[in-house]
Amino acid sequence: xxxxxxxxxxxxxxxxxxxxxxxxxxxxxxxxxxxxxxxxxxxxxxxxxxxxxxxxxxxxxxxxxxxxxxxxxxxxxxxxxxxxxxxxxxxxxxxxxxxxxxxxxxxxxxxxxxxx
Amino acid sequence: xxxxxxxxxxxxxxxxxxxxxxxxxxxxxxxxxxxxxxxxxxxxxxxxxxxxxxxxxxxxxxxxxxxxxxxxxxxxxxxxxxxxxxxxxxxxxxxxxxxxxxxxxxxxxxxxx
Numbered sequence: 706x707x708x709x710x711x712x713x714x715x716x717x718x719x720x721x722x723x724x725x726x727x728x729x730x731x732x733x734x735x736x737x738x739x740x741x742x743x744x745x746x747x748x749x750x751x752x753x754x755x756x757x758x759x760x761x762x763x764x765x766x767x768x769x770x771x772x773x774x775x776x777x778x779x780x781x782x783x784x785x786x787x788x789x790x791x792x793x794x795x796x797x798x799x800x801x802x803x804x805x806x807x808x809x810x811x812x813x814x815x816x817x818x819x820x821x
Numbered sequence: 822x823x824x825x826x827x828x829x830x831x832x833x834x835x836x837x838x839x840x841x842x843x844x845x846x847x848x849x850x851x852x853x854x855x856x857x858x859x860x861x862x863x864x865x866x867x868x869x870x871x872x873x874x875x876x877x878x879x880x881x882x883x884x885x886x887x888x889x890x891x892x893x894x895x896x897x898x899x900x901x902x903x904x905x906x907x908x909x910x911x912x913x914x915x916x917x918x919x920x921x922x923x924x925x926x927x928x929x930x931x932x933x934x
Contacts, residue, residue, distance in 0.1 A: 707864060738922075748865075748911065748924040761920035795864055809855070810922060812864030 708732065709813035711796050717819045723784040726816045730777055730798030736760065737779040738799070738810060739771055743792040754779055786820045793817050825854075825895075825912045827925035835933045840884075840899040842928045844912030847893065853915035854895045855922070856886055860908045868910070871895060882906070907932045 708731035718724055730737050739751040741764075750763035754773035765771075768786075773779040783790060794817075797810040828843040846852055853872050857865040869880025876888045882905075886897045897910060912925040 707866070709864070747926045750921045750923065753921065763921055797864075809867035809870065810865070812866070814862070814864045 707811040707813065709796060709798050709811050711794075711813035711816050713816055714814065715817050715819075717821065718786060719821055720786055720788060722786050722820075723782065724786065724818065726781040726783070726794050726796075726818075728779045728781070728796030728798075728813060730779070730796075731811050734798035734800050734811070735777065736799045737773055737777070738797040739765075739779070739781050740795040740797065741792045742795060742815070746792075748795075751781070783818070786818075788820050791818055791820045824923060825914045825925040827910075827912050827928050829928055830926065831929045831931065833931040833933060834902045836904055837901050840897070840902045840906065840930065842897040842910050842912075842930065844886075844895045844897065844925060845893050846895060846912075846914050848914065854886075854888065855913040855915070856880065856884070856895075856897050857911045857913060857924070858908050859911065859927075865911065868897070902930075902932045904932050904934065906930060 710729040712727045735756045738753045741749045751765040752771050753761040757773050768784050771781045793815045795812050795815045797812045799810050825846045855870045856868040858868050859865045868884050869878045871878050871888045879885045884899045886895050888895050909927045909929050911927045913922050916923050
């Protein structure tokens with residue numbers, strides 16, 4: 706158990722809909738990262754928040770947005786969903802803001818999104 | 822830009838045989854390199870990391886990796902495979918300029934009885 710909690714574990718929805726994925730980081734971790742894992746794109750970094758502020762941005766679509774709340778949990782909002790958005794979405798956390806210097810990322814078990 | 826390339830999307834070994842998973846990096850500066858493992862229906866877990874302290878890095882579950890600058894490689898090895906090692910393995914590099922961990926495409930390891 707990594708200590709990172711993601712909900713829901715599975716989600717099935719239709720094209721054009723909007724969903725929200727939730728992540729609770731490990732106790733004390735200030736950084737939250739979102740990754741998308743799909744068969745064709747592999748593991749893609751979406752976005753990072755550190756103590757409530759956006760820290761780094763990767764290949765995140767404009768239809769997607771995220772935020773980190775004062776209690777440090779984070780939400781990833783996916784809107785106008787398309788078939789290609791079907792993927793496993795991972796949240797990870799770390800104590801600091803620099804993963805390369807401060808160490809590892811701790812991953813949740815992911816939220817599997819299926820868009821029909 | 823820093824990136825990693827994993828050679829071989831699928832590797833099969835017999836139980837007790839040597840495990841060798843290949844990773845090459847491209848970087849103009851000494852990189853921070855990582856190996857993560859993903860067991861079925863689970864998130865990723867750190868196996869080991871290289872942060873320039875020592876070229877031979879030992880990780881969990883008997884895995885180790887050697888940083889070879891001359892070959893720009895960071896291959897993952899384990900002397901004797903166990904059935905429980907069956908998983909997907911990801912090499913990753915930290916891109917300081919972009920402040921993000923970039924993963925390779927992954928290698929699925931199958932261990933045959």
